[in-house]
């Protein structure tokens with residue numbers, strides 16, 4: 001089991017108070033977020049073609065499997081790309097605790113004014 005904790009400076013509209021929960025090793029991070037009440041955008045339904053599920057892994061980044069080429073290519077289009085950016089739909093939770101921050105903006109134009 002892996003403990004998951006949202007960063008304190010989280011997206012105000014998606015998870016204003018943060019969240020902390022455990023998910024099994026190997027779980028899909030985006031699906032784990034949604035299943036635990038953190039309704040991160042996932043416009044392409046977790047198929048690695050939209051970037052709306054972009055997040056920062058503030059703690060535990062190196063414990064994750066590296067991003068594959070498809071994810072790296074798509075990440076280049078994400079808003080606010082950082083060295084610890086991942087697409088949550090392409091990220092499997094590892095053995096270590098991670099802390100996730102959801103960027104303030106995404107490329108989901110339908111949510112831009114929320």
Ligand code: FES
Pocket residue numbers: 030041042043044045046047048049050051052053054087088089090
């Ligand atoms: S949900 Fe679209 S890239 Fe992750």
